[in-house]
Amino acid sequence: MGLKMNYKEFNNALEELSRNYKIYAPINMNGKGRFSGTDVVGYGEINKIEDAVFGLKSYYSPKEIVFPIRQTLFYFGDDEVKEPKVDDKDTIILLRPCDINGIERLDSIFLHNGTYEDIYYKKLRDKVKFFMIECAEGFDTCFCVAMKANKTDNYSVGMRVKNGEIYLHIKDKDLEEVFGNLGDEVDFKPDFIEKNKIEVNVPDPEKLTIDIFEHEVWKEYDERCIACGRCNTSCITCSCFTMQDVFYDSNQKVGERRRAWTGCHVDGFTDMAGGHSFRQKNGARMRFKTLHKVSDFHKRFGCNMTVGCGRCDDVCPQYISLSKCINKLYDIVEGGPKNE
Amino acid sequence: MSINTKQVKKNAYRITKTRGKTALRIRVPGGHLEVKHFDIIKKVADEYGNGTVHITTRQGFELPDIDFDKIPEVNKMIRPILEGLELAIGVDISDLESGYCAAGTRNVSACIGNRVCQFANFDTTDLAKRIEKEIYPNDYHVKIAVTGCPNDCIKAHIQDFGIIGLTEPQYAQERCISCGACVKNCKKRVTNALNFENYSVKRDADRCIGCGECILKCPTGALTRSREKYFRLVIMGRTGKKNPRIARAFLEWVDEETIIKVIKNCYEHYIEKYIDRTLPKEHVGYIVDRTGYDLFKKEVLRDITLDTKVKVARYIDFGGYMYDRNTMFTRGYN
Numbered sequence: 001m002g003l004k005m006n007y008k009e010f011n012n013a014l015e016e017l018s019r020n021y022k023i024y025a026p027i028n029m030n031g032k033g034r035f036s037g038t039d040v041v042g043y044g045e046i047n048k049i050e051d052a053v054f055g056l057k058s059y060y061s062p063k064e065i066v067f068p069i070r071q072t073l074f075y076f077g078d079d080e081v082k083e084p085k086v087d088d089k090d091t092i093i094l095l096r097p098c099d100i101n102g103i104e105r106l107d108s109i110f111l112h113n114g115t116y117e118d119i120y121y122k123k124l125r126d127k128v129k130f131f132m133i134e135c136a137e138g139f140d141t142c143f144c145v146a147m148k149a150n151k152t153d154n155y156s157v158g159m160r161v162k163n164g165e166i167y168l169h170i171k172d173k174d175l176e177e178v179f180g181n182l183g184d185e186v187d188f189k190p191d192f193i194e195k196n197k198i199e200v201n202v203p204d205p206e207k208l209t210i211d212i213f214e215h216e217v218w219k220e221y222d223e224r225c226i227a228c229g230r231c232n233t234s235c236i237t238c239s240c241f242t243m244q245d246v247f248y249d250s251n252q253k254v255g256e257r258r259r260a261w262t263g264c265h266v267d268g269f270t271d272m273a274g275g276h277s278f279r280q281k282n283g284a285r286m287r288f289k290t291l292h293k294v295s296d297f298h299k300r301f302g303c304n305m306t307v308g309c310g311r312c313d314d315v316c317p318q319y320i321s322l323s324k325c326i327n328k329l330y331d332i333v334e335g336g337p338k339n340e
Numbered sequence: 341m342s343i344n345t346k347q348v349k350k351n352a353y354r355i356t357k358t359r360g361k362t363a364l365r366i367r368v369p370g371g372h373l374e375v376k377h378f379d380i381i382k383k384v385a386d387e388y389g390n391g392t393v394h395i396t397t398r399q400g401f402e403l404p405d406i407d408f409d410k411i412p413e414v415n416k417m418i419r420p421i422l423e424g425l426e427l428a429i430g431v432d433i434s435d436l437e438s439g440y441c442a443a444g445t446r447n448v449s450a451c452i453g454n455r456v457c458q459f460a461n462f463d464t465t466d467l468a469k470r471i472e473k474e475i476y477p478n479d480y481h482v483k484i485a486v487t488g489c490p491n492d493c494i495k496a497h498i499q500d501f502g503i504i505g506l507t508e509p510q511y512a513q514e515r516c517i518s519c520g521a522c523v524k525n526c527k528k529r530v531t532n533a534l535n536f537e538n539y540s541v542k543r544d545a546d547r548c549i550g551c552g553e554c555i556l557k558c559p560t561g562a563l564t565r566s567r568e569k570y571f572r573l574v575i576m577g578r579t580g581k582k583n584p585r586i587a588r589a590f591l592e593w594v595d596e597e598t599i600i601k602v603i604k605n606c607y608e609h610y611i612e613k614y615i616d617r618t619l620p621k622e623h624v625g626y627i628v629d630r631t632g633y634d635l636f637k638k639e640v641l642r643d644i645t646l647d648t649k650v651k652v653a654r655y656i657d658f659g660g661y662m663y664d665r666n667t668m669f670t671r672g673y674n
Contacts, residue, residue, distance in 0.1 A: 031567055035454065035556075036454040036462055069562075070516060228521065242518075246539060260517045260539070261560070262517060266519045267520060267521075268520065
């Protein structure tokens, strides 16, 4: 069903939806930018469409809604274990096609990688409905087209927000009722971006052999990368976590087990008992990340892990670009500079 | 040639090495200006000076080699500078055609602040301009500088009033990935005010100097800036021929309004009352040496209600060193 409506009508629908759903969208977090006097766009709950930010790419991805930054898995005490309650409400996320593809990458890791599903992820993931924000122009650092992550039909509602009007393509029968008597019926389907400003050539994963490990291309990143972890934490597809057993001070027998994000660029990521640690050089961390995104994951799941949202480029304080690095790899294994 | 040197100096002109030649000092409050003012500075230097300009240590410009008798003409020429850099701020200058009306209180300088710098905790130029509005024109010898963070690039520590921008880190535990970036950095580069307890960051408020470095390092936004802006006010630092010394902290975690009131009180109640009028001028730091810190504190904090967050120095040992050790003693009564 295609509909066209104004903000007021859409907000009426949001109000009705908010009885059963928590609604997340990119929002402006006033004064919460890293530097003084700056804002940052991140994911948060909205009550009305005016709260959502459409003109900027969010600094943080919607990943944290389905894969919380710090998540208590269970509480323990003596001989008892208890899982925390999950909110009764379901979840609606307003997000772009690349991020929908990104969450599908998380699904691969958490739900389809090996024998068991990650129940903690699944509990939150099963609640989610996608409201896809039409993204036909993209941003400077995007390379979703090269990653084939520019399109998706995995959404409940596709939406175009333009000039005070909202066009909706409603695929989810359950939601037709909510929107049914609002606005005018129109023929609408969202457009997708067909060409990014930057071009990325992905090397054939089969050609990315063990030889590339020793290549001098990584040396540059030994110098440039400061291992701050911002690429990992802004990434929609980075899914590494570490476990923490916390014993409460007042009673050392009770506590909680939780997991928290980590990533290949975060210090301590590969620390082992006895103090051994892999990939101490930052270039090796860049190598691990890049090859995971365009080679290892591809070999296992048949698509690149990165969706080309470009957030890692946006947030890197050293202006390191993953897309540039992928292009360098292409030139190395395909023989010859194509990406000047 | 007859020149009222006191009058000329008050008008921001210098008595120079070369007899008959003066030099004009141009104030740039907060050290940031539109380049259109360069046109006039250039014109004055070309037509009346020697075609050069000195960038002063207090972020002004000094135009040397001007004939004393050209002062009225030069004053007319710099009218747009007075309008743009003083009147526009709100400084009250009654006669815009007769140049600067005071030179005692020095230009309020500032580091580049958060207009450009990643470390700065606020807009230093804005605050410098606000202070300029409150204290200029004035004959008292007071030096004020504003700096964006405890790196103190403007050297607020050698000013009578040094204002250092702070932020109070806000910690959202649920966003913390225990990566340790903030803890490690604070230990290595700041005061070791952060620690891990049960994978969460604990901040020792007594150790934290409010620099905001932890916020810059946090990859997830678990640490963010406080909505309120805070300041450390350091006082009575100086260079000079008697007793050079670094300024000491007077107030910490204080707000902008309070700082303005303290500075105004200092001019209106403290210096006004205690300055030694037998001297041609007395630098405020030496007044504090004579009256003692307690009296200074009482006068500058009058009619001010301090927020419970504010810390006030109980006593201050200014230290520094004396060039002449014998200044502590004199023969007889003088």
